[in-house]
Amino acid sequence: MQGLNRRFEVIVVGAGPAGLSAAYILAKKGFHVVLLERGRGVGSKQVFGGRVYSSLLERVFGSLGDAPIHRWVRRERLSIINGERMLTVEYISGGKYSFTTYLGQLASWMAGKAVEAGAIIVDEVRVDRILVEDNSVVGVESGGDTLKADVVVDAEGANRLLLEELGLVEKPRPSDMALGVKEVIKLGEEKIDERFGLRSGEGAAWILAGSVSAYTPGGGFIYTNKDSVSIGVVVSLESGGLVEEPYRLVESMRLNPLLKDIWREGDIIEYSAHLVPERSVRLIPSKLALNNFLVVGDAAGLLLNTGYTIRGVDYAAYSGYLAANAIVEAEEKYGSYSEEVLRRLYEERLKRSMVFRDIARHKAVEMIWENPTMIKQYAALLLDTLGGLYELGESTPSLRETFKNARRKNKVSLIRVMADLVHGVMKA
Amino acid sequence: MTSIGDKPLRVDDLLQRNVWDVDHRPHITVDTEKCRLCEAKPCITTCPAGCYILAGNKVVFSYEGCLECGACRLICPYNAVKWSYPLSGKGVQYRFS
Numbered sequence: 001m002q003g004l005n006r007r008f009e010v011i012v013v014g015a016g017p018a019g020l021s022a023a024y025i026l027a028k029k030g031f032h033v034v035l036l037e038r039g040r041g042v043g044s045k046q047v048f049g050g051r052v053y054s055s056l057l058e059r060v061f062g063s064l065g066d067a068p069i070h071r072w073v074r075r076e077r078l079s080i081i082n083g084e085r086m087l088t089v090e091y092i093s094g095g096k097y098s099f100t101t102y103l104g105q106l107a108s109w110m111a112g113k114a115v116e117a118g119a120i121i122v123d124e125v126r127v128d129r130i131l132v133e134d135n136s137v138v139g140v141e142s143g144g145d146t147l148k149a150d151v152v153v154d155a156e157g158a159n160r161l162l163l164e165e166l167g168l169v170e171k172p173r174p175s176d177m178a179l180g181v182k183e184v185i186k187l188g189e190e191k192i193d194e195r196f197g198l199r200s201g202e203g204a205a206w207i208l209a210g211s212v213s214a215y216t217p218g219g220g221f222i223y224t225n226k227d228s229v230s231i232g233v234v235v236s237l238e239s240g241g242l243v244e245e246p247y248r249l250v251e252s253m254r255l256n257p258l259l260k261d262i263w264r265e266g267d268i269i270e271y272s273a274h275l276v277p278e279r280s281v282r283l284i285p286s287k288l289a290l291n292n293f294l295v296v297g298d299a300a301g302l303l304l305n306t307g308y309t310i311r312g313v314d315y316a317a318y319s320g321y322l323a324a325n326a327i328v329e330a331e332e333k334y335g336s337y338s339e340e341v342l343r344r345l346y347e348e349r350l351k352r353s354m355v356f357r358d359i360a361r362h363k364a365v366e367m368i369w370e371n372p373t374m375i376k377q378y379a380a381l382l383l384d385t386l387g388g389l390y391e392l393g394e395s396t397p398s399l400r401e402t403f404k405n406a407r408r409k410n411k412v413s414l415i416r417v418m419a420d421l422v423h424g425v426m427k428a
Numbered sequence: 429m430t431s432i433g434d435k436p437l438r439v440d441d442l443l444q445r446n447v448w449d450v451d452h453r454p455h456i457t458v459d460t461e462k463c464r465l466c467e468a469k470p471c472i473t474t475c476p477a478g479c480y481i482l483a484g485n486k487v488v489f490s491y492e493g494c495l496e497c498g499a500c501r502l503i504c505p506y507n508a509v510k511w512s513y514p515l516s517g518k519g520v521q522y523r524f525s
Binding site for chain 1: 432434435436437439442443445446449468469470471472473474475476477478495496497498499501502503505511512513514515516517518519520521522523524525
């Protein structure tokens with residue numbers, strides 16, 4: 001950090017969607033902001049699943065006209081796979097709600113906006129510690145150098161080394177986090193259009209459960225980028241370790257007989273991994289602000305996995321936006337970044353927002369979806385029932401009969417099914 | 429463009445698809461003395477980069493292929509993993525994720 005002699009009002013740690021959004025808004029309001037990023041350039045350490053919801057992003061950045069949007073998601077698919085059988089539900093959307101991209105590209109686009117607004121981004125700087133004096137954050141430390149500022153925004157991401165060192169959070173239990181592994185397969189734009197039934201510029205988002213992820217809690221995902229396909233699995237970390245190595249899981253998904261022809265002739269151009277803050281409710285810090293200090297994005301545990309979709313990037317951007325606005329208002333109205341002021345202007349507003357309320361609301365759904373025995377049993381029950389209806393020999397059994405046979409075969413009582421159904425609907 | 433074929437790739441083959449600038453300074457160190465006490469050794473099956481391998485009954489760790497996910501830090505029951513990110517922008521250089 002040598003050469004950073006200028007006095008900055010705000011230091012942002014981490015150039016992901018949360019940190020970049022905060023830096024952009026603050027710079028636009030005339031604050032002297034420096035953003036410190038450990039990677040080389042912006043985006044070189046960024047990993048996500050593949051899809052971004054646009055609405056909150058537009059709230060932060062205005063028009064997405066020049067954003068690196070690969071495809072607008074038109075086809076939403078949800079599949080359950082059990083051995084050689086698969087049930088797929090497809091919804092074709094009429095509007096533009098979410099798009100696919102590479103997160104590194106999106107981060108670079110955000111960085112362009114932030115720099116244009118006057119923010120300074122310094123890369124290849126790993127922040128080692130948040131500096132505290134007299135119970136207040138005063139800056140950061142990196143490689144023995146210190147950099148001071150009036151307020152620090154922590155956007156360090158899912159691995160909260162700084163927050164743990166600061167004592168604001170504990171090291172998460174493995175079961176609170178999931179591990180996502182992903183392959184990007186280059187296939188070519190036309191082949192993608194053809195094989196997914198897409199028109200030019202349209203995309204598909206596909207969530208898969210069942211044997212495709214070896215029934216481990218979590219599931220598989222497929223997203224179409226412009227000329228590549230991102231495929232991967234998200235598995236909950238359990239304290240005993242994973243049953244099967246993550247690269248074997250993603251490779252067996254790539255080679256699954258029901259799927260492999262989709263990316264036939266494709267080539268793997270990247271293999272990545274990232275932690276997913278899965279049990280958000282347990283991961284959100286007890287306080288999202290301290291004196292002169294705010295926490296945003298994955299570091300704040302802001303991610304939602306409903307079972308049919310995963311949302312994180314837009315939440316991160318929105319939390320960065322709220323944090324930046326809180327800093328602006330704290331300066332204007334109170335001339336103070338005290339914990340009390342920042343919690344009122346940032347934490348309370350975040351907690352009243354849809355983002356936060358949705359995260360709290362959906363936690364029960366996560367639990368059901370993540371129950372591996374339940375996924376396995378119901379995948380078999382559902383596919384045995386459909387198999388009974390469609391795979392006809394001499395007789396043509398009724399739905400009632402095939403369902404009964406499937407229940408018997410999988411040892412699921414009718415009462416269990418009804419109880420689970422009611423339970424699921426009530427909690428959803 | 430080469431086709432990837434019908435055989436599962438080994439983890440090393442997957443890692444070779446990425447761009448790397450490996451640091452000579454390890455960003456993660458493992459106190460393998462502690463690993464001797466560990467029955468489960470959950471790091472072996474959890475690391476997505478296969479950085480932890482079993483040689484006989486010993487855990488052997490190499491940082492070079494690390495994808496910087498942080499799973500080993502959480503999964504280790506003996507706190508044997510001293511975990512950080514690489515310095516100076518080194519390590520894996522993602523382009524398409």
